[in-house]
Amino acid sequence: MKQYWSNMKKMNSFKLLFAGGIFLAAAVPVLAQDAEPKELLSAIAYHVPANGVPYLLVTTTSKLEKRLLPVPRVNFNVFMDADSIIISKGITDAEGKAIVYLPGFIRQAWDASASHTFILHTEAMKGFDETQSELAITKAKLLLDTVAGAEARTLRVRVLKLEGNEWLPAGDVELKLGVKRFGGELLAGEEETLTTDSTGYATAEFARAQLPGDQAGDIILVARIEDNEQFGNLVTEHKLAWGVAPRPSQAGNERSLWATRDKAPVWLIAAAIFIVVIVWGTIVFLVMQLIQIRRLGT
Amino acid sequence: VETTLLSIQDKAATKQQMVEELLPRQFGRRGMIWTAILAAFCVVGAYAYYRQLKHGLVVTGMRDYVSWGIYISNFVFFVAISLVGSLITAIFRLANVAWSTPLTRIAEIIAVSAIIFASIIIVVDMGRPERFMNLFIYGRIQSPILWDVIVISTYFFLSILLLYFPLLPDLKILARHKQKSNKLFHGLYRFLGSFWKGTAAQFRLSERAINILCIIIIPVAFCIHTVTSWLFATTYRPGWDSTNFGAYFISGAFLVGAGGVVVAMYVFRKVYRLERYITPMHFDKMGKIVVLLCLLYLYFNINEYLVPAFKMKKPEEQHLSELFTGSFAPVFWFAIVVGMILPTIMLLFKKGRRPLPMFIAGIMIVVGAWFKRYLIVTPTLLHPFLPMHDVPASYLHYFPTWEEWAIAIGSLAGALLVITFFARIFPVIPIHETILEQHEKDEQF
Numbered sequence: 218m219k220q221y222w223s224n225m226k227k228m229n230s231f232k233l234l235f236a237g238g239i240f241l242a243a244a245v246p247v248l249a250q251d252a253e254p255k256e257l258l259s260a261i262a263y264h265v266p267a268n269g270v271p272y273l274l275v276t277t278t279s280k281l282e283k284r285l286l287p288v289p290r291v292n293f294n295v296f297m298d299a300d301s302i303i304i305s306k307g308i309t310d311a312e313g314k315a316i317v318y319l320p321g322f323i324r325q326a327w328d329a330s331a332s333h334t335f336i337l338h339t340e341a342m343k344g345f346d347e348t349q350s351e352l353a354i355t356k357a358k359l360l361l362d363t364v365a366g367a368e369a370r371t372l373r374v375r376v377l378k379l380e381g382n383e384w385l386p387a388g389d390v391e392l393k394l395g396v397k398r399f400g401g402e403l404l405a406g407e408e409e410t411l412t413t414d415s416t417g418y419a420t421a422e423f424a425r426a427q428l429p430g431d432q433a434g435d436i437i438l439v440a441r442i443e444d445n446e447q448f449g450n451l452v453t454e455h456k457l458a459w460g461v462a463p464r465p466s467q468a469g470n471e472r473s474l475w476a477t478r479d480k481a482p483v484w485l486i487a488a489a490i491f492i493v494v495i496v497w498g499t500i501v502f503l504v505m506q507l508i509q510i511r512r513l514g515t
Numbered sequence: 516v517e518t519t520l521l522s523i524q525d526k527a528a529t530k531q532q533m534v535e536e537l538l539p540r541q542f543g544r545r546g547m548i549w550t551a552i553l554a555a556f557c558v559v560g561a562y563a564y565y566r567q568l569k570h571g572l573v574v575t576g577m578r579d580y581v582s583w584g585i586y587i588s589n590f591v592f593f594v595a596i597s598l599v600g601s602l603i604t605a606i607f608r609l610a611n612v613a614w615s616t617p618l619t620r621i622a623e624i625i626a627v628s629a630i631i632f633a634s635i636i637i638v639v640d641m642g643r644p645e646r647f648m649n650l651f652i653y654g655r656i657q658s659p660i661l662w663d664v665i666v667i668s669t670y671f672f673l674s675i676l677l678l679y680f681p682l683l684p685d686l687k688i689l690a691r692h693k694q695k696s697n698k699l700f701h702g703l704y705r706f707l708g709s710f711w712k713g714t715a716a717q718f719r720l721s722e723r724a725i726n727i728l729c730i731i732i733i734p735v736a737f738c739i740h741t742v743t744s745w746l747f748a749t750t751y752r753p754g755w756d757s758t759n760f761g762a763y764f765i766s767g768a769f770l771v772g773a774g775g776v777v778v779a780m781y782v783f784r785k786v787y788r789l790e791r792y793i794t795p796m797h798f799d800k801m802g803k804i805v806v807l808l809c810l811l812y813l814y815f816n817i818n819e820y821l822v823p824a825f826k827m828k829k830p831e832e833q834h835l836s837e838l839f840t841g842s843f844a845p846v847f848w849f850a851i852v853v854g855m856i857l858p859t860i861m862l863l864f865k866k867g868r869r870p871l872p873m874f875i876a877g878i879m880i881v882v883g884a885w886f887k888r889y890l891i892v893t894p895t896l897l898h899p900f901l902p903m904h905d906v907p908a909s910y911l912h913y914f915p916t917w918e919e920w921a922i923a924i925g926s927l928a929g930a931l932l933v934i935t936f937f938a939r940i941f942p943v944i945p946i947h948e949t950i951l952e953q954h955e956k957d958e959q960f
Contacts, residue, residue, distance in 0.1 A: 478655040489656050489665075496669055499731050503676055506724045510683070510717050514710030 255279050257288060257345040261295065261337040261352045263449030265359075267439070273335060273352075275307070275315040279345070287313025292340040298333055302326055331356050331379035355379065357387060357448035361394075361440040361455040370423035370459060372405060374440045376413050378448065386417025390442060394421050396428060397437040397454075403428075405438055423459060430460020526957065530950050534688060537946045538695050539939055540787065550935055553928040560925015563918040564639060572642045574918045580903060581896045581913035586640035588889040589923045592771070593633035593930070594667070594743045595764070595884065599772025600626025600674050601736035605729035614800060616952055617792045617944045621779045623678040624943075625772070628933035630671045632926045639922055659745040670739045673732045680725050683711045684947035700940055740768045747891065753823070753834035754895035763815040767884065770808040774858075774880030777801055779934070781874035783943050792944050795869060802868030805876065809859040816851065834898045843894050846886050854883015 262274045277291040289311045295304045305317040319327065327333065334353045341347040356379040364371040372394060378387040390413045395402030406421030413419045430436045435456050442451040472482045542550060567574050577584045603622030607615035638644050654661040686708025693701050711717060741761035748760035757763070780801070784793040820838075823831040838847045858876040861867040867876070893913055903911060915923070937943075 474657045476657070478653065478657070481656045485656060493665065496731065496735060499727060500669070500672055500676070503680075503724050503727060506720050507676075507680075510720050511710040513714060513717050513720070514712045 254341075254346045255281070255344055257291070257339060257348050258285070259291070259293070259337055259339045259348045259350050261335055261350060262444070263335065263352060263354045265357075265449065265451045267452045267454040271319045273304075273317040273319070275309060275317060275337060277309045277313045277339060287311075288345065289313050291342060291345070294338045294340075296336040296338070297323060297326065298330075299336070304335070331381065352449075354449050355447050357442075357445075357451060358384060359392070359440055359442060359451045359453040361438060361453050363457065364420060371420055372423055372438065373418060373420045374411065374413070375419075376417050376442070376448075386413075386415065387448070388413055388415040388417060390417075390445060390448070392419060393441045393443065394419075395439045395441070396425055397439060398428070402439055402441075425459075428460050429463050430458075432462060434458055434460045434462035436460035526954070529953065533950055533953065534692065534946055536789070536791065537942045537944050537949065538689070538692060539942055542939060546786070546935075546939075550932070553932040553935065556921075556928035557925050557932060560922045560928070563921035563925070566918055567639075567922070568644075574916060576909075576914050576916045576919060578910045578913075579906070580899060580910050581893060583640070583892050583896060584913060585889060585915045585919050585923045586636055588885070588892045589926060590633050590636045590640070591743060591764075591888040591891065592885050593629045593636060593926075594740055595768035595771045595888070596775050596881075597626045597629035597633060597670070597674070597772070598736050598740055598765070598768035599629075599776055600677065601732045602769055602772055603776060604677055605732050605736075608725070608729050609733075613952065614797060616948050617789070618776060618780060618797065618801070619681065619948075620678070620941075620943055620945055621783065622772075622776050623674065623681075624934055624937045625775050625779060626674045627671075627678055628930045628937070630667065630674055631933065632930045634667060634671065635929070636923075636926050639926070659742055659749055662742045663739075663746060666735065666739045666742050670732075670735050673728060673735055677725070677728045677732060679707075680721055680728065681945055681948065682941060683708050683717075683721060684713060685942055685945060687711045687713060688946050689942070703940065737765060740764045747895075752895050752900070753828075753830040753898050754891070757819060759815065759818055763819055766808065766812045766815050767887065770805070770812045770855075771881060771884035773801065773805050773808055774877045774884065777805065777873050777877035778881060781870055781877065783938065784870065787938075787943065789944060792949060798870050798873045799865070799868045802862040802873055802876075805873075805880070806859055806862045809855050809862075809880070813851075813855050813859070816855070830898060830900055834894060837894050837898065838890065843890060847890055850883045850887040850890060853879050854887055855880075 256279060258278045258280070260276045260278075262276075263271065264274060265271045273295060275293055275295065277288045277293070278285050279288045280286075287309075289309060291309045291313070292307075293309065293315070294306050295317050296302060297304050302323055304320060304323060307315045307317060309315045332353060332355045334351055337348075337350045337352075339345075339348045358375075358377040358379075360375040360377070362373050362375075364373050374392060374394060376387040376390045376392070377384040379385075391410050392413070393402075393410055394405045396405050397403075403425065405423055405425060407424050408421065411419035411421055425436075428436055435458050438455045438457060440453050440455075442448055444450060470476070470480065472480045474482065474485070563574075575584060575586075599622050603615055604619045608619070638647055641647065650661065650664055654664070686704050689696065690701065690704040690708065696704070741764065744760040744764035747755040748757055750756075777798070780793050780797065783789060820835065824835055827835075837843050858880050861872055861876050866872065897911075897913060
């Protein structure tokens, strides 16, 4: 029996050593892999909001656990045109994003050319190497207007690009046309997207009749170019009196069961008064009887 | 002449004996302990309410979703039990049910104490009780809450009058037996009834007043509980959205009221040794009434659950599942089985309608009825139409805090204390009416 246990112990020790060896052999490359820096995916996008200052959106992400996840708190520098002008030094937020508004001091350099290149440089950090990415843009304009004299309400968008000192039509540009509604944008026409022709124009029939507008019946139309390789992201807005001014509900001002206390239905007031008078009149009568009983006894 | 004289002497002796037996008595040791226990519960309840006033309703388990907890359950319970005054006194009196005479005052005092505490508990449920008067100043006549305020105050005054008018002849008897009461009580009897001389004119006026009261209190009593049911039924929510709620509440109120009277009958009979006046016949008859009321309430319960269960709309399904098989199932089945089915089975048999089984059945009905009110109020509030998202965990369930329990139990103890003090000061069985009935019986004999 003793011999048996001794053999078993030896066998178990051997198995344990063997398993440990296998584990180490498997784990070392894995650990070694973990120690290697991961790839940081940095990107920069150009945005021209409606009636706002153009800005650059910096995003830092990485492919982690087979998903593209944000990498927060990455230090970066943004340059314009071959590292000559530093626009911003910053750090991405918890969502791995940062907004860089084009500062006033680059105006001269900005006006000097129709196209510019933005260079994003992220600094090395724990687990990530430094990266560099570029974005070349051409200045463009997005114009939104109505077509006068058309049978139906028609909208016309025009895209112009700057070449030298001249604004020229930009053809084959995909854009969206919408109406601001409940914090989002409702499709203004029938089609999801429009494409400009060689003259830079795109037209659409306004398909949203009787759309509630503001107090004056105005609605805000929005034309939007998204992620265009040449022009970036452009937005323009146009206010039109094509909506319907809301008529405030009169429900609370009429006599009803759900109105304010001074607007109770007459029939309800009459019924309530009738019942209260009958019942409390009886109570008063009974108290009078009691007084009479008292009088009879004194 | 001798026979007549003997008969008169016998009558006088019988009357004297009845008066002696029916006059209120001093508390014994058990009475003192009982009163002390009730007072202690009231004091703890008052302290809990002080804490609620100091810290606000946050000391309760009520949150945004369950904003009506055991306070409102307790309120509905008190309103329900107060209906018994109209059942025993008014309906039986108008129907010339002679055997109910010994039970009328018990029913009236239960009604008065219950309606007092219904009013108190509704103020307790208010987060800002100092704004109570705003109900009257800014109340909307369109709101069932204001209807409830009006009808409760009306019912309170009518119940007081219905208690007071039949008490007048007894006050004279009490004042005459000065040696049986202390100075304070004697002064009270004189203050309340010294003007009662028992003249024919006074009796005529009193009888007429009582008859008018009996007629008017019935619709008001129906209103009080119907309006209370409308507080729920006018709200579009699973479990409350019913056109049947008024009748459902009234049938339940009659049952719990009758159960309460049965319990009080047994206790007063035992404590005051009133076996001659509250006889097994009274228990037997009350037992039959209770069976009828149990079956009636059971019918309305089946109606209330079967119809939505048949349609099984999604929110109703969640609510019904919670009641029938979910977290509320133990309380639900307790209320149905113990509060309705078992008493019905017990009281169907003659042996079950004897005093002690009746007392047990009465306790079962009253306890079951309290939990039934809890089930009417709370599960519905935990099942709103819109899902409960992004809310603290405490909003998703409700269990009363110790403050709520203390206040609820304190209010129940307070109602019992009012009944106890009343029984100490006034006769629980109408002396004058009982003597009168005895004379009528003798003359018939």
